[in-house]
Amino acid sequence: MTQMMDRPTATPEPIGPMLTAVASATNVTMVHAINRALHDAMAADERVLVFGEDVARLGGVFRVTEGLAETFGEKRCFDTPLAESALIGVAVGLALRGFVPVPEIQFDGFSYLAFDQIVSHLAKYHMRTHGEIEMPVTVRVPSFGGIGAVEHHSESTETYWVHTAGLKVVVPSTPADAYWLLRHAISSRDPVIYLEPKRRYWARGDIDTDTPGLPIGRAAVRRNGDHVTVITYGGLVQTALRAAETAAAEYDWDLEVIDLRSLSPLDFDTIAASVRKTGRVVVLHEGPRTLGFGAELAARIQEQLFYELEAPVLRATGFDTPYPPARLEKIWLPGPDRLLDYVEKVLDVG
């Protein structure tokens, strides 16, 4: 109730030209889709605030927040001092007083500077206040590798957040999902870590802003297949789909590709249905193998589906090294070849 009473009553800024555009858009980039979602969320709810480093005047280093300050004013979209811990700490205070903050952490590797505020406060405030205070905060983090970046700009941070009770964690793989996962995240009463796969920023697709997409907590089967289930998310969904076409054409292997979309909560029902069909699973993610998200998936699958399995669950992942220099990233990252090596291994069993 506190939150309702604290709801600001000020009239929102006039709605800009972006929002008078047609409801759906075809062939738009993921950057455009996220930008559109931020515009629409800010127009729909005057409590929504966007802030971070270089998000207002510049429109973000990837231009994801372009036009927001112009459309909604510098009170609702503003640049902050360069201080990641402050971004999240201030978001906690704003949420405590009824706002819906959407801070941007400019790059994955800088989220570690905000780690304590995310883990000790953002994630725990609802419980610490015995449910009195909600934290409807969406933390946007341009994430993962594959774009030839310098150090600290290619990190896979998802398992830190998934391991933290109180957070929800989502990773879109298409412009349409980017749009709706962000709208759902901003509407969520709980804090959501929204990891944007930078290498898919310029991939194009259609978005339908009228029909709500799948909610947080639901996975999507991107390709139906009978032989092996490939479970992945974010930038590697496209990699898996390409590998699946190669596998079908060259080896006659029929891969099912699951795009998790939501790492926490996890849609295990979709995974289970697929595993019951194929009996063979390869998990694909960029982050290092040890205690990566694949470890959790492998554990759960063997706990709950042991007798459905025809082979051990294998993991095609990055290596247990720090993310490598850009010239080495192509051979470090799991690509179609590494994935298909593991697919072959699970097919060889039994």
Place this chain on the structure above:
Amino acid sequence: MPTNSQPNVVGQTVPAVDLAPISLIGPDGLPTAEDRYNRELPEETLAWLYEMMVVTRDLDAEFINLQRQGELALVASCRGQEAAQIGSAACLRESDWLFPQYREVGVFLVRGIPPANIAAAWRGRWHGGLEFTRKHCAPIAIPIGTHGLHAVGAAMAAQLRGEDSVTVAYLGDGATSQGDSHEALNLASVFAVPCVFFVQNNHWAISTPVSRQLAGPSIAHRAMGYGMPGIRVDGNDPLACYVVTAEAAERARAGGGPTLIEAITYRMGAHTTSDDPTRYRSQAEVEHWAALDPIPRYRTYLRHIGVWNERLDERVRTRSARMRTELRGALVGAPDVAVTDMFDTTYADITPDLVEQRQQLLNELAKEG
């Protein structure tokens, strides 16, 4: 000491910080010559400050007793810091949000938080205490200094809505060494938010003296670098803490931005009931500060101006005794919080995994009978 010649974001030329703390009541309990602040508060306010200081000390002692008797796991005593806590909190409005650390028993009591709800954190009933936010007070914050940013965010919220409320962040000398304190002070000043940083410099961060926290002339001096006023105040003088905080709060309400107040006080007790301060500080130092104890000193002052009398004394004793009894009754008899609450409050909208885990625990408990 030169002044900052450049005006800050709200056009103020920030004055040089004075090393000599503001003091309205001298160590002898008599009025000082300080004439920049109005010390003429209503008689009932003066008496109420005394009442709150005594009740705070007595309840603090009761918390320690309860810890010794095994009813509380740990207690962080505020003994010696009553003037700083009561004075700074008493001058505020109920709509102002407070962001305390964990030693602010006086602040919690001024806010009307029942002592048993404070002790809920120390008994292990619930993290952060119970029902603090209903009183516009953030829950107990254990990681040092990180909550200053929450105060700044809440102050930004007040600013965005055009409210005239302020927030107060309670920090300690140790907290000012944390990076988050720097980020909070800097951001508060850049956005000129209505936030008052009230630092209780109690000289010790567990065993680390304030000389290990900073090399500059004082904590308050840091304010100059942030472009905000910095004020040192005698933290054992409730009137000085009251008027200095009131002035900072009024400036913040009027759009004048944040202030950094350093209240010079002393942690008379141990860091917590698990600490042994004889390992790191001298008896001579403890005795020096015992002579500056804020409560007898303020009593002398009230006597001097004719406000203290036997009736007031009786009233304070009665209230204190009643609150101690109520605390014991409410605390010792209180049932544990329902085990399902930890699952039900992790998220506002519970996840399927937690529904399952909640059921698992209930099944385990049912088996145990």
